[in-house]
Amino acid sequence: MADPKGFLTTPRQEWPRRPVSERVRDWNEVYVPGALLPVIGAQADRCMDCGVPFCHDACPLGNLIPEWNDLVSREDWRAAAERLHATNNFPEFTGRLCPAPCEAGCVLAINQPAVTIKNVECAVADRAWEEGFAPPAPPERLSGRTVAVIGSGPTGLAAAQQLTRAGHTVAVYERDDRVGGLLRYGIPEFKMEKRHLERRLEQMRAEGTRFRTSTTVGRDVDAAGLRARYDAVVIATGATAWRELAVPGRELAGVHQAMEYLPLANRVCEGDLAVSPLSAAGRHVVIVGGGDTGADCLGTAVREGAASVTQLDIYARPGGERDEDAEPWPTFPKLYRLSAAHEEAGELRTAPAADADARLFAASTLRLTGDADGHVRSLHVVEVDAGRRPVPGSERTLPADLVLLALGFSGPERGDGLIAQLGLELDPRGTIARDADFATNVPGVFAAGDAARGQSLVVWAIAEGRAVAAAVDRHLTGGPSRLPSPIGPYDRPMTA
Numbered sequence: 001m002a003d004p005k006g007f008l009t010t011p012r013q014e015w016p017r018r019p020v021s022e023r024v025r026d027w028n029e030v031y032v033p034g035a036l037l038p039v040i041g042a043q044a045d046r047c048m049d050c051g052v053p054f055c056h057d058a059c060p061l062g063n064l065i066p067e068w069n070d071l072v073s074r075e076d077w078r079a080a081a082e083r084l085h086a087t088n089n090f091p092e093f094t095g096r097l098c099p100a101p102c103e104a105g106c107v108l109a110i111n112q113p114a115v116t117i118k119n120v121e122c123a124v125a126d127r128a129w130e131e132g133f134a135p136p137a138p139p140e141r142l143s144g145r146t147v148a149v150i151g152s153g154p155t156g157l158a159a160a161q162q163l164t165r166a167g168h169t170v171a172v173y174e175r176d177d178r179v180g181g182l183l184r185y186g187i188p189e190f191k192m193e194k195r196h197l198e199r200r201l202e203q204m205r206a207e208g209t210r211f212r213t214s215t216t217v218g219r220d221v222d223a224a225g226l227r228a229r230y231d232a233v234v235i236a237t238g239a240t241a242w243r244e245l246a247v248p249g250r251e252l253a254g255v256h257q258a259m260e261y262l263p264l265a266n267r268v269c270e271g272d273l274a275v276s277p278l279s280a281a282g283r284h285v286v287i288v289g290g291g292d293t294g295a296d297c298l299g300t301a302v303r304e305g306a307a308s309v310t311q312l313d314i315y316a317r318p319g320g321e322r323d324e325d326a327e328p329w330p331t332f333p334k335l336y337r338l339s340a341a342h343e344e345a346g347e348l349r350t351a352p353a354a355d356a357d358a359r360l361f362a363a364s365t366l367r368l369t370g371d372a373d374g375h376v377r378s379l380h381v382v383e384v385d386a387g388r389r390p391v392p393g394s395e396r397t398l399p400a401d402l403v404l405l406a407l408g409f410s411g412p413e414r415g416d417g418l419i420a421q422l423g424l425e426l427d428p429r430g431t432i433a434r435d436a437d438f439a440t441n442v443p444g445v446f447a448a449g450d451a452a453r454g455q456s457l458v459v460w461a462i463a464e465g466r467a468v469a470a471a472v473d474r475h476l477t478g479g480p481s482r483l484p485s486p487i488g489p490y491d492r493p494m495t496a
């Protein structure tokens, strides 16, 4: 804390976004390049270095936030990068993608805007790459033990990096043609440019982690055979079994799952396709689902040149202030938030009714109707009360020739045979069951990330990857592990 009065004299200032009219014409990240560094030292100086930093607890990784805030305010970027990487393998991912529960738990946030922790994290991570403070860290000695990690999302990548650095020989199996999981084909380029992922993968390859892409374990490779060939197996296959919309008209052409739509747009950015076969260009788009996946569809449809876009949220519009009884500080409150995509849709008036907000809250889909060719043309929606009962007389019809379903995910996919071939037990929620050491019912097989926790966040995925690596290391060496274990398998976000 270079200036002990920083929190009194400096107002919160976030990384500015580029003008909407400019950013919707490209796929690059929404932020103004280079605009973070000039403001971030003073922002880090707003940290009070309070005695009990609740931000630590609120961050699943236990990031040492006041320490690196202090180092940034003193412009010691090398030390800041070292402290940040001590707890987080991929801070450039979380610095861009994390909803920042740490900021909800910031002590300053009790009566003032929180410290811009996420922005400081991103600045430290980016600076570390620019200055060469994040070189590959290959192990000094190999243990002679082998580990197969199945799935290359943030969980699998964090587990693989930790285990490789601990000296084990690690191969990551990935069914897609490229590594990264939802970071690659789910999350759009405008939220995180894939060059950040590529740079980490280059580092991991230099450390010795091997990647086997286009290989579905259970289909291309027998899962039980894989278990026999390796000393341990980590299952990090995600939870991408999507939820369905059970309404009349679901079968019409033009109705797609978000995770059918988003990967194609990401493939356009990768240069695999000139145009997405599901492009929203010139179409009236309705997104069913009010969460982040829906917002990613919104930002993508806007960039593709949709004629109109509306996002339906079954929940009532949240308020702008924390409900101190239900969600007191330092928990993460449900608030009305304006993501970059919502800001774009609002400013461009993408909703057909020219509402300032492209979201319709408390909105439940009744049915879809189509034309003579069986293509969807309209979505019929009704307002619902807190008990999800339709409000009489509130039915309205939205033009819809592309309907995107973003209703969340129920657990890991089953179609590939992986779970059956290994004989893995599932818990009642349909996710892979595991004990307090991340171990499944099959000896030597561990489960982590969304596949075991259920649909979650990148920060939890990285924490899971680090924690499962420590458990696997203990299993392989038969002794205590020097690898950190930031969370247990049953830890959940802080609630009241």
Ligand SMILES: Cc1cc2nc3c(=O)[nH]c(=O)nc-3n(C[C@H](O)[C@H](O)[C@H](O)COP(=O)(O)OP(=O)(O)OC[C@H]3O[C@@H](n4cnc5c(N)ncnc54)[C@H](O)[C@@H]3O)c2cc1C
Residues within 6 Å of the ligand: 097, 098, 099, 150, 151, 152, 153, 154, 155, 156, 173, 174, 175, 176, 180, 181, 182, 183, 186, 187, 191, 215, 216, 217, 218, 236, 237, 238, 239, 240, 262, 292, 293, 296, 416, 418, 448, 449, 450, 451, 455, 456, 457, 458, 459, 461
């Ligand atoms: C559209 C979208 C946007 C999101 N945006 C954010 C965000 O902004 N911020 C945030 O914090 N979180 C976000 N999330 C959530 C976050 O992406 C996930 O919680 C996180 O990626 C989970 O990591 P994971 O490694 O456990 O699983 P995943 O990222 O799903 O990775 C699992 C990997 O396993 C592979 N796989 C599956 N089965 C097999 C098999 N049999 N053989 C080989 N490979 C296999 C898959 O192809 C995939 O690559 C978003 C999710 C979605 C869907």
Ligand code: SF4
Residues within 6 Å of the ligand: 058, 059, 060, 061, 063, 065, 094, 095, 098, 099, 100, 101, 102, 103, 117, 118, 121, 459
């Ligand atoms: S990873 Fe998320 S919760 Fe942790 S410090 Fe970064 S922004 Fe905050």
